[in-house]
Amino acid sequence: MIDIVLNAQPRSLMCEMPLIEAIAHWKKEEALQSPFSIAVNDHFIPRSEYAHVRIKPGDSVEVLVPMQGG
Amino acid sequence: MTFELAGKTCKSRLFIGSALYPSPQIMCDSIQSSGSDVVTVSLRRQSPNSGGGNDFWDMIQPLNVNILPNTAGCHSVKEAVTTAQMARELFGTNWVKLEVIGDEYQLQPDPFALLEATKELIAQGFEVFPYCTDDLVLCTRLVEAGCKILMPWGAPIGTGKGLINPYALKTLRQRLPDITLVVDAGIGSPSHASQALEMGYDAVLLNTAVAQSAEPVKMALAFKHAVIAGRLAFESGIMPERDIASPSTPTIGMPFWHQS
Numbered sequence: 001m002i003d004i005v006l007n008a009q010p011r012s013l014m015c016e017m018p019l020i021e022a023i024a025h026w027k028k029e030e031a032l033q034s035p036f037s038i039a040v041n042d043h044f045i046p047r048s049e050y051a052h053v054r055i056k057p058g059d060s061v062e063v064l065v066p067m068q069g070g
Numbered sequence: 071m072t073f074e075l076a077g078k079t080c081k082s083r084l085f086i087g088s089a090l091y092p093s094p095q096i097m098c099d100s101i102q103s104s105g106s107d108v109v110t111v112s113l114r115r116q117s118p119n120s121g122g123g124n125d126f127w128d129m130i131q132p133l134n135v136n137i138l139p140n141t142a143g144c145h146s147v148k149e150a151v152t153t154a155q156m157a158r159e160l161f162g163t164n165w166v167k168l169e170v171i172g173d174e175y176q177l178q179p180d181p182f183a184l185l186e187a188t189k190e191l192i193a194q195g196f197e198v199f200p201y202c203t204d205d206l207v208l209c210t211r212l213v214e215a216g217c218k219i220l221m222p223w224g225a226p227i228g229t230g231k232g233l234i235n236p237y238a239l240k241t242l243r244q245r246l247p248d249i250t251l252v253v254d255a256g257i258g259s260p261s262h263a264s265q266a267l268e269m270g271y272d273a274v275l276l277n278t279a280v281a282q283s284a285e286p287v288k289m290a291l292a293f294k295h296a297v298i299a300g301r302l303a304f305e306s307g308i309m310p311e312r313d314i315a316s317p318s319t320p321t322i323g324m325p326f327w328h329q330s
Contacts, residue, residue: 007115007116008115030116032116033116033124034124035124035127035160036116036160037113037156037157037159037160038156039152039156042148042152043152044152044155044156044159046159047159062115063115063116064113064114064115064116064153064156064160065113065114065115065116065124065127065160066111066112066113066124066126066127066130066160066161067111067112067113067114067126068087068088068089068090068091068097068111068112068126069087069088069089069110069111069112069139069140069142070087070088070089070090070110070140070142070227070228070277070278
C-alpha cells in the first residue's frame, strides 16, 4: 500500500500505479464524477498524460470539477 | 445590441455569475432572465455528498452560454496558472477570468502577481480577462502584456457599493479607448450598471447583486434593462452637465413678462 493525498484527504492505493488506473479506482471508491481535471503535486496533468504519469508514495492529487463561481 | 468579445459575438453586455443563488433552478432562471450569454464558473474539489454526477454542470450546459472560468481564491501565480490550465481542459475554452488575490478581507487583486500570471497565461494561448483594480499604470501594463480585455473593479467583491471611484474608471476609458473594458465586482443595483455603460464601458459583470437580491429572477431582468439603457444612452450622446440653469421651456412669448 502507498499513502497519498487526494483533495487534501489522506488516502491509500494498492501500489504505485499510472494515474489512469488510480482514476478508475477513485471512480469506484470515491464516486469520482465527470467531468474533472487533475493536478499532481501542483502541476496540471492533461488527459493525454493520464496513462504516462505515475502516482507515487506521498503524491498530492487534486481532482477538480465544475462549480458555481462569480 | 451585439458586440464582439474575444472573437465571439455576444448579444448582451451583461455578464453574470453562477454562485450564491438560493437554488440551482433560480440560478438558471436568473441567467435566462438576465439575457446574458457570458457566465462565470469556477473549479473546486468534488463535494463528498454529491454521490456522483455533476448537477451544476448538467444545468449550465443546456443554457448555451459562453463559459468564463475564474481563478477565484488563488493567491499566487502558480495557483492561478495551474487553475487556468485545468479550467481550459475542463470547460473547453481558452477564456479565463484571472483572479490573483492579495488581500483576504477586501479580496483585492495582487497587481504584481496578476501581471506575472497574465504574461504566463497569454504566452500559453489564453484569452485573459484580468480582474484588476482601477489603477491606470497596472491596466497599462496588462495591455502591454497582451490583454485585449480588462475587468477593473467598481468596488470590492460582494460589497454592492457601486462605482466608488468613477474618476479612475473614466480615466481608464479615456486612456485605453481600444480595449474592451468590463466593470467587474462591487455592483449592487441596476443604476450602478447603467452608470458603467453610460461611461462607455463595454459590459459589466456581476453576481451577488442578482443572486442575493430578494427576487433574483426579477432583479436579473432589471439589470438586463439597465445595461441596455446605459449603452443606448452612451451611444446617444449624454448632454453635458451645466452649473447654471438653462430653461427648457421657451421664454419668447411668455405672457405677463415685460420685455424691454
